[in-house]
Amino acid sequence: MVLEKKIGARPRLQNRGLTPIFALCLAGAAHAQYPVKPIRIIVAYTPAGTTDILARAIGQKFTETWKQPVIVENRPGANGNIGTEAAAKAPADGYTLLMGTAGTHSVNPGLYPKLPYDPVKDFAPVSLTAIVPNILVVHNSLPAKNVQELIAYAKKNPGKLSFGSPGIGSTGHLSTELFKSLAGIDMVHVAYKGSAPTLQDLMGGQVQVVIDNIPPYLPHVKAGKIRALAVTPGRRSPAIPDLPTMAEAGVKGYEASTWFALFAPADTPQEIVDKLSEETRRILALPDVREKLLSLGAQPSGSTPQELARFVESEIAKWGRVIRSANVTLQ
Numbered sequence: 537m538v539l540e541k542k543i544g545a546r547p548r549l550q551n552r553g554l555t556p557i558f559a560l561c562l563a564g565a566a567h568a569q570y571p572v573k574p575i576r577i578i579v580a581y582t583p584a585g586t587t588d589i590l591a592r593a594i595g596q597k598f599t600e601t602w603k604q605p606v607i608v609e610n611r612p613g614a615n616g617n618i619g620t621e622a623a624a625k626a627p628a629d630g631y632t633l634l635m636g637t638a639g640t641h642s643v644n645p646g647l648y649p650k651l652p653y654d655p656v657k658d659f660a661p662v663s664l665t666a667i668v669p670n671i672l673v674v675h676n677s678l679p680a681k682n683v684q685e686l687i688a689y690a691k692k693n694p695g696k697l698s699f700g701s702p703g704i705g706s707t708g709h710l711s712t713e714l715f716k717s718l719a720g721i722d723m724v725h726v727a728y729k730g731s732a733p734t735l736q737d738l739m740g741g742q743v744q745v746v747i748d749n750i751p752p753y754l755p756h757v758k759a760g761k762i763r764a765l766a767v768t769p770g771r772r773s774p775a776i777p778d779l780p781t782m783a784e785a786g787v788k789g790y791e792a793s794t795w796f797a798l799f800a801p802a803d804t805p806q807e808i809v810d811k812l813s814e815e816t817r818r819i820l821a822l823p824d825v826r827e828k829l830l831s832l833g834a835q836p837s838g839s840t841p842q843e844l845a846r847f848v849e850s851e852i853a854k855w856g857r858v859i860r861s862a863n864v865t866l867q
Contacts, residue, residue, distance in 0.1 A: 570630055570808050574605040577633045577798075578626075580619025580640055582612045586749075586834065590665050590796050591635040593828060597819040615705065616640040617652055624658035628801040630808035633662070636799045638707055642851035646859035647705045647866055655852065660809050661844035662798040663816040666834040669775075669793050670711050670768040671750045672782065673757065675741050683765050683785035686745070690721035697723040700734040700743035705864060708734070708748040710855055711768055711792040713862040715747060718787050738762060749794060750775055750833040769793040775833045795837070795851075797844055813841050 575598060577591045588610060595606030611619030616639050623634035634640075641655040653659075672683065678697075680686035690697055701709035704727045716723060726743050728734040731752045738746045739761055746753070747768060754775060757764040766782045767773045770791045782790040798816055800809055817838035819825055829836050839847065858864075 568807070570811060571602050571604045573631060574607055575631050575633065576607045576609055576626075577635055578619050578623045579608055579610050579635050580612060580616035580623075580637075581610065583610050586666075586668060586794075586832065587635050587637055587796060589832065590829070590834070593825055594635075594665065594798070594816060594819055597822070597825065598815065601815060615644055615647070617644060617648070620644075621652040623799070624653040624801060626801050628660075628803040628805075630800060630804050630812065632801065633812070634659070634799045635665070636797050638793070638795045638851065638855075639705075641797070641799075641848050642855050643705060643707065643710060643859075645852050646856040647864065655848065656845075658802050659799040660802055660804045661841045661848065662800055662809055663813045663820075663841070664795065664797045664837045664839035664844050664847065665816065665820065666829055667769060667793045667795045667837045668749050668751075668832075668834045669773045670708060670747050671753055671757075671764055671773075671776070671779070672715070672745070672747050672766045672768065673738065673753050673762045673764050674746075675738060675744045676761070676763055677741060678744050678763070680765070681763075683780075683782065683787060686765060687719045687721055687787075690719070690723060694722045695724060697745055698726050698743040699723045699745040699747070700726045700728055700737055701746070702731045702734055702748060703727050703729060705859075705866060707792070707794045708746070710858050710862075710864070711747045712745070713864065714790065714792055714858050715782070715787065717858065717861055718790050747792075754833065769835075773833070774830055774835070796834075797839075797848075809841055813839075 577595050579588045579591050581587045591608045595608055598606045611622055620640045623632060626632035645651055645655055674680060680689050699712050731748055734746055734748060735752050737743050756762050764779055766780050766785045768782055772781055820836040820838040826836050
């Protein structure tokens with residue numbers, strides 16, 4: 537580094553060979569001090585949903601640790617594409633994050649031919665945050681007490697059973713399509729606008745089968761108004777531990793859940809990504825956070841950035857196959 541001096545002027549830095557090294561030192565110091573200003577977490581859905589609750593729970597703990605405000609910004613629309621695109625195009629400095637979902641990062645790539653973001657190239661994975669299991673439930677009139685009896689009944693009555701879902705392309709819809717494919721059965725899809733009307737028509741008998749998130753259905757299962765046959769992830773749910781997984785019930789290779797994860801824009805410095813990931817995993821292990829998430833039917837599930845990257849790629853491939861085989865299209 538050379539100081540160049542002119543008469544009557546203050547010395548100034550001249551750009552020569554050591555300047556890039558000096559810049560790297562400054563960048564390293566800035567990363568070590570991160571964060572030094574408020575952090576924004578974009579939620580691509582409306583307030584009060586699981587994605588929003590997760591973002592606020594983790595954001596509050598970020599604030600407690602780092603003494604910087606965390607602002608949760610809800611930007612819903614287009615199945616999560618609007619908020620996700622905004623996060624992808626944000627500065628890669630660690631001050632804008634996204635609470636991504638199975639929808640934004642594994643389902644939408646197979647549903648939309650021209651997605652406004654790339655779920656792999658446009659994001660730096662930080663950490664998985666939670667997995668929300670789905671549950672397979674049936675109307676009480678159906679003569680099936682377990683998954684194998686349901687499969688046998690469906691095979692004897694092809695196309696006569698109807699299954700409901702919260703919407704075309706929802707994880708509930710695709711989870712049932714995966715079940716149909718692996719079990720070799722045929723059921724008619726009835727799409728609703730959300731879980732509430734799906735549940736209502738299941739209880740009324742307009743549809744006989746539903747695979748959807750556990751929380752709305754669990755109280756009615758416990759009250760005996762509908763019958764639960766299995767949960768969909770690879771392990772049993774603490775919310776209903778006596779219920780087998782689909783794999784345990786004989787549907788080999790079945791694993792499907794709604795998941796949530798923290799992402800940063802691509803090219804965010806790795807030191808910042810690692811710091812965010814480590815803190816997120818610490819937060820998810822806190823007793824009060826675990827208790828809050830478990831009460832919602834969510835399983836706290838931290839991961840390293842590398843583990844999340846591999847998980848996202850496997851999920852894109854899995855749901856892409858389901859979407860293509862079931863010929864799912866948006867109407």
